[in-house]
Amino acid sequence: MASNAKPNIVLFGIDSLHADHMSCYGYERLTSPYLDRFASQGVLFENTFSAHIPTTSAYASMLTGMDVFSTQVVALRHQGPLRPEVKTLAEILREEGYHTICVGFDGNPSSRGFDEYLSYTAWGSWEEGRLPKAQLLNEQAIPAIDRMIAEDRPFFLFLRHMDPHAPYLPPEPYERMFFHGDECDPSNKSMEPVLAFKPFRDFLASWLPPGITDKDYVIAQYDGSIAYMDAAIQSIFTALEEHGIFDETIVAINGDHGETLYDHECWFDHHGIYDNVLHVPLMLRYPPKLPAQRRVSGYNQHKDLVPTLLELAGIDAGIDFDGRSLLPMVESRVASHESEFYITECTWMRKHGWRTPQWKLMLALEPDFHFKPPVELYNLVEDPLENCNLADELPGVVAALTARLEAWESRREAETGLPNPIHHQGDWHGLKGVGPFTSSQQAYESLYIGDASAARRLQAKSREVEENESG
Numbered sequence: 001m002a003s004n005a006k007p008n009i010v011l012f013g014i015d016s017l018h019a020d021h022m023s024c025y026g027y028e029r030l031t032s033p034y035l036d037r038f039a040s041q042g043v044l045f046e047n048t049f050s051a052h053i054p055t056t057s058a059y060a061s062m063l064t065g066m067d068v069f070s071t072q073v074v075a076l077r078h079q080g081p082l083r084p085e086v087k088t089l090a091e092i093l094r095e096e097g098y099h100t101i102c103v104g105f106d107g108n109p110s111s112r113g114f115d116e117y118l119s120y121t122a123w124g125s126w127e128e129g130r131l132p133k134a135q136l137l138n139e140q141a142i143p144a145i146d147r148m149i150a151e152d153r154p155f156f157l158f159l160r161h162m163d164p165h166a167p168y169l170p171p172e173p174y175e176r177m178f179f180h181g182d183e184c185d186p187s188n189k190s191m192e193p194v195l196a197f198k199p200f201r202d203f204l205a206s207w208l209p210p211g212i213t214d215k216d217y218v219i220a221q222y223d224g225s226i227a228y229m230d231a232a233i234q235s236i237f238t239a240l241e242e243h244g245i246f247d248e249t250i251v252a253i254n255g256d257h258g259e260t261l262y263d264h265e266c267w268f269d270h271h272g273i274y275d276n277v278l279h280v281p282l283m284l285r286y287p288p289k290l291p292a293q294r295r296v297s298g299y300n301q302h303k304d305l306v307p308t309l310l311e312l313a314g315i316d317a318g319i320d321f322d323g324r325s326l327l328p329m330v331e332s333r334v335a336s337h338e339s340e341f342y343i344t345e346c347t348w349m350r351k352h353g354w355r356t357p358q359w360k361l362m363l364a365l366e367p368d369f370h371f372k373p374p375v376e377l378y379n380l381v382e383d384p385l386e387n388c389n390l391a392d393e394l395p396g397v398v399a400a401l402t403a404r405l406e407a408w409e410s411r412r413e414a415e416t417g418l419p420n421p422i423h424h425q426g427d428w429h430g431l432k433g434v435g436p437f438t439s440s441q442q443a444y445e446s447l448y449i450g451d452a453s454a455a456r457r458l459q460a461k462s463r464e465v466e467e468n469e470s471g
């Protein structure tokens with residue numbers, strides 16, 4: 001039977017938060033003053049990566065301590081539940097006597113195992129008006145904290161924030177915080193290619209204010225959403241402070257993946273295994289065991305989070321996680337976890353790759369709807385924004401990285417006894433019976449996100465198979 005000796009755990013899973021757009025990660029705009037202060041009271045990890053994008057696969061890794069080979073969850077539209085052999089953090093903590101509550105993430109394969117699921121409205125359209133998503137989350141989360149504190153057992157609260165996720169429609173005054181010009185200036189043509197991209201244009205038009213011509217206005221809405229959410233998150237910290245438990249609660253801030261804004265023609269979404277989608281924030285605060293004002297530069301991934309939280313809480317779950325605790329890195333006993341690693345994406349494109357501190361290799365497993373070349377190679381040191389594809393110029397580097405990728409696939413398939421799921425995703429695109437795309441033109445003509453309500457349904461897709469278990 002657990003006792004109050006076990007610390008409470010609050011985990012923020014912030015959807016689509018691009019670390020480089022937070023002021024504590026060096027962004028020039030002051031988008032995250034409260035989280036910056038939070039980071040200064042604990043540990044900020046400068047090189048945390050989401051190895052398996054998008055949402056479904058990223059949270060699967062974040063919430064289980066496992067990689068894609070173990071979870072077998074690689075696609076946004078994953079079919080079926082999480083493998084029963086894999087335990088979620090909620091299941092582990094519930095066995096340890098925790099009261100576990102999930103806000104805003106019911107029905108996903110990796111959200112299995114909570115005692116309670118609370119939800120809030122996180123999707124809207126321009127017609128429905130600007131949506132205070134984080135405040136709606138707080139209206140669920142803060143009463144839940146009040147309720148759980150009254151009990152004689154520890155709690156685990158998972159908060160899935162959706163503010164930086166499209167639609168970016170922060171309420172006043174955040175929509176003007178970072179933009180003061182004329183967003184409808186007819187001489188500005190920067191939004192033309194965005195609104196000409198057929199797969200997304202109806203979705204974007206459903207929430208963008210009418211007549212927008214300036215991409216910088218949309219980027220300012222994204223940044224304003226972060227600033228708005230940042231202020232709302234402070235309300236959670238304040239609630240914990242007012243109960244006198246902030247310092248004895250393990251608080252973690254993590255993102256599932258980043259965001260593409262105007263980059264790589266991916267247009268205000270989170271696909272493409274470029275670093276703006278792979279690099280995510282990770283910050284931990286727990287004064288009894290973690291120093292303040294520590295920035296850690298070693299590499300780590302989502303799979304390392306669960307082992308870290310369990311070590312902080314003093315819980316041995318008896319599980320051989322794929323990830324490893326980050327505490328040795330915080331204590332400067334190790335410099336880094338794996339600095340080169342395998343990456344996957346299965347959202348609007350099916351690709352995988354290999355990232356080292358110097359190189360990024362991307363291999364398309366079928367033609368994509370952006371008409372990108374099948375092989376991309378970037379020198380991350382000389383070209384950190386990944387704009388100059390060197391694949392044709394440096395075939396030797398492509399071959400060497402491909403060999404390392406394939407060796408890793410073979411090793412992990414042997415270790416898990418399971419196939420690499422990226423190769424067995426059938427109708428990953430959601431188009432029944434279509435099979436792999438044979439041309440980029442086919443992909444472009446076939447993929448269509450629809451309007452805001454269709455996008456919402458797409459994210460909720462996996463709920464259909466999970467309804468019985470998440471109850």
Ligand SMILES: [Zn+2]
Binds near residue numbers: 056
């Ligand atoms: Zn996501």
